Amino acid sequence: MSASRKQADIVVALAGNPNVGKSVIFNNLTGSRQHVGNWPGKTVEKAEGLCSFNGVEIYVIDLPGTYSLTAYSIEEMIARDYIIYEKPDVVVDIVDASNLERNLYLTLQLLELGANVVLALNKVDLIEAAGTRINVELLRERLGVPVVVTVAPKKKGMKELCEAILKAFKQPTHKVIEYDPKVEEYIKKVERLVEGKITQGLSPRWVAIKLLEGDKDVLKKVSTSLSEEDLAEVEKVRREFIKEFGDPEMTLANERYEVVKRILEGVLLKVRGLTISDILDQAFLDTVFGIPIFLAMLWILFQFAFMVSAPFSGFLGDVFAWVSQALKGVTGIDWLDYLLFGDYGVLNGVGTVLSFVPLIFTLFFALSILEDFGYMARASFLMDKIMGKFGLPGRAIISMILGFGCNVPAVYSTRAIPGEKERIAAIVVNPLMLCSARLVFFSAIAMTFWGRMGGNVIFSLYVLGILLALAVSTVLRKTVLKGEAATFIIELPQYLMPVLRVALSKAWGRAKLFFTKAGKVIFPGIVVLGLLSIFTPSISFTDNVEESIVAIVGKSAQPLFAPLGWDWRLVVAAIFGFIAKEIVLGAMALLYGVGEEGIGERIASLYDPLTMYAYMVFILIYVPCIVTIAVIKHEAGIKWALFTVFYELLLAYGMAWLIVSIGRLMGV
Incomplete structure (x- = not known):
């Protein structure tokens, strides 16, 4: 059947990197109550469906798999625009537990957007089999968002995920992740320039970060809401940022990774020494x-x-x-x-x-x-x-x-x-x-x-x-x-x-x-x-x-x-x-x-x-x-x-x- 957003009580978007098990979780939640088509004007597949839990109808949309929200590719643009303009009640960020450092980069970008995030920690069985344990409570505390452990192929954690979605809907969390104090100074300068002036319902902090990065798509979207003086001042701040730090996009990317590293300190607990996977990677990835x-x-x-x-x-x-x-x-x-x-x-x-x-x-x-x-x-x-x-x-x-x-x-x-x-x-x-x-x-x-x-x-x-x-x-x-x-x-x-x-x-x-x-x-x-x-x-x-x-x-x-x-x-x-x-x-x-x-x-x-x-x-x-x-x-x-x-x-x-x-x- 064709999924109808109108008959749902909650709208949930599934986000995540490619190959994290997002489609499997989508199928687990929606079963046969799903519809697959294309995004309007695009050839990228669009999957949507309905999920009933505790008498609540949840509309679930499976966003294209992306590594970031920089909008370089069609998939990234679709995922970003949906979260910005369709404003889903909850964004479930599905991450591969065996590659947390890479996956949490997208999580930070979702938090920058001001999304109401629930983190689904998938493939935990694989990382445990490799000799690593995850301190879920510590991860939840540091991220400031609900974290649910899932094993998608075995349908493990689906009930807990639905419960977390309902709770996040009733009690939204909008965690703000702060970067290096010097970088934050520039973000706040631009944030003050755009706050109260942008009319698209965008997060001022996210807009400030994107303008510093030189995101042309965001600049085009907000230029009608800002005066020429505001835009000139934004460009002035950006030039000062470049003078002090170099390339803004690379600088902010490095900041996100530094935050991810700090978040993961003590979260990943190695219970075994060098594994077979480590040995194979040393051979296969060696120049x-x-x-x-x-x-x-x-x-x-x-x-x-x-x-x-x-x-x-x-x-x-x-x-x-x-x-x-x-x-x-x-x-x-x-x-x-x-x-x-x-x-x-x-x-x-x-x-x-x-x-x-x-x-x-x-x-x-x-x-x-x-x-x-x-x-x-x-x-x-x-x-x-x-x-x-x-x-x-x-x-x-x-x-x-x-x-x-x-x-x-x-x-x-x-x-x-x-x-x-x-x-x-x-x-x-x-x-x-x-x-x-x-x-x-x-x-x-x-x-x-x-x-x-x-x-x-x-x-x-x-x-x-x-x-x-x-x-x-x-x-x-x-x-x-x-x-x-x-x-x-x-x-x-x-x-x-x-x-x-x-x-x-x-x-x-x-x-x-x-x-x-x-x-x-x-x-x-x-x-x-x-x-x-x-x-x-x-x-x-x-x-x-x-x-x-x-x-x-x-x-x-x-x-x-x-x-x-x-x-x-x-x-x-x-x-x-x-x-x-x-x-x-x-x-x-x-x-x-x-x-x-x-x-x-x-x-x-x-x-x-x-x-x-x-x-x-x-x-x-x-x-x-x-x-x-x-x-x-x-x-x-x-x-x-x-x-x-x-x-x-x-x-x-x-x-x-x-x-x-x-x-x-x-x-x-």
């Missing part, structure tokens, strides 16, 4: 050892995926080849029979693509294991030390890692990146990541030409994509997208033993997504290609593909690619890859007439490894699929979408030519 470990993890992951999936892929390929051969002549219509079951037939093309579903499943199963274990978040944190040198924020590594799965959600994930220029740079380079769609084609070629060493070849393409992305981002950030890179903050989750069922479920979800995409895009694309490969320009049937429409198109463009050693079939396969990269392999199967010989043997009989490696590099770099281009247009605009298409085409051709030229010079 010297961390990067080799990261590369080794990726290498092992690809080797595992190839070794496990190879027998299943081979079996599926053989089945489709046998079925295609057995059904020849069944329709009685020459052109239809040839289209469906011939050497260039649709069934052979589809079978070739689907035979690599086991590889996709295995790869994402392994990725899920690493993610659930807690390693991927640490890899992101580690890579931040490198990303800054290339003008990208640490959060960009998350979108790049997501790009290994699919560039579409990866581009969407860049919304969390603060700063428009940084975000655009991350969007533009993301298609250089080797997505799972291209992996289907690369796997077939790598297995054919390099056998068991194919995993090393695929690994080299992953590394090349990353290096090119960093190179392009460096050029962009030093030319058309100049600007400072933001500080990267990420939640490092507790190490957990991966649950096999969950990892299999995630992998199946990815495989199912591939099937869905196959039905909507890949299969229709192969059918269109099949039709174009059996009809001449005069729309007459031909069993000679060189007389077909698609051959004429490919032969027209082939001279451009002659220096690379490619025939028109490779050119046409690349053109159809614009629809979806999975089509490239199916297109080659159709155009070369795999039949009993098989796509691998057919390609191996025509090209040497150097030529095919150059072709793989071209497919890695050249234009994104049409869906990704549409998403880039939506997120960054038509100008950057077109820029991405053209620069990747030029870069792809240049890299392929370079590989072939150097290889021939070396006598490869």
Whole structure:
């Protein structure tokens, strides 16, 4: 049912960092009485619901997960504006007990806003298992707000949380956290200037802090309520602050962390010495050892995926080849029979693509294991030390890692990146990541030409994509997208033993997504290609593909690619890859007439490894699929979408030519 705020007695907003268990607590409270949609004018998910407790109807809204309320990202702006303008009766700040220092930063910002806060101390079981106890009473005393212990997956503490919400509603607390006395002098100066003049119902103290930080959004909101003299005086105080302390935003951020440290003194009680988690973090996050470990993890992951999936892929390929051969002549219509079951037939093309579903499943199963274990978040944190040198924020590594799965959600994930220029740079380079769609084609070629060493070849393409992305981002950030890179903050989750069922479920979800995409895009694309490969320009049937429409198109463009050693079939396969990269392999199967010989043997009989490696590099770099281009247009605009298409085409051709030229010079 759709949750109605009007029929509720109390309005409660759930706030917190990403991955703190906020959604689980929301589901525990609302059950089936919830509705999920989008925030008005945004593509960010909005979840709202109703909870009944002791005869009281509570309207619960799950705010987007944010690390702060600086309003750099869409999520931060939504969360902040809701608390300011919708004025929920209670804000439940859900914090991860295993990372209190990071989580309480947001708590202090909520208190600055003047919110009526209840703190939900979640994941206490994890920190206790790691050998640490929390003095809840001392934490409650120092924060000056109600603190409730919860374990969301076990629904522990839900009753106590509801009781705390009702009590906070009846007896609101608005704790004021004070910073260093010298900093407080400046805050109070600005506070006196705005107090009694701002009409939006904002906390004068919070407005003062934001104006000192130079928050443009807040300045715009209050400028209509302040005179020019007031604004000039505020700017004067801000300049004095900068002269004494330096960057205001960084200074106040440091002040918050200092307060958090003081609050936590004696709150966290270590009952064990160095834990396994501590030892793992020392290795994974170390600058010297961390990067080799990261590369080794990726290498092992690809080797595992190839070794496990190879027998299943081979079996599926053989089945489709046998079925295609057995059904020849069944329709009685020459052109239809040839289209469906011939050497260039649709069934052979589809079978070739689907035979690599086991590889996709295995790869994402392994990725899920690493993610659930807690390693991927640490890899992101580690890579931040490198990303800054290339003008990208640490959060960009998350979108790049997501790009290994699919560039579409990866581009969407860049919304969390603060700063428009940084975000655009991350969007533009993301298609250089080797997505799972291209992996289907690369796997077939790598297995054919390099056998068991194919995993090393695929690994080299992953590394090349990353290096090119960093190179392009460096050029962009030093030319058309100049600007400072933001500080990267990420939640490092507790190490957990991966649950096999969950990892299999995630992998199946990815495989199912591939099937869905196959039905909507890949299969229709192969059918269109099949039709174009059996009809001449005069729309007459031909069993000679060189007389077909698609051959004429490919032969027209082939001279451009002659220096690379490619025939028109490779050119046409690349053109159809614009629809979806999975089509490239199916297109080659159709155009070369795999039949009993098989796509691998057919390609191996025509090209040497150097030529095919150059072709793989071209497919890695050249234009994104049409869906990704549409998403880039939506997120960054038509100008950057077109820029991405053209620069990747030029870069792809240049890299392929370079590989072939150097290889021939070396006598490869």
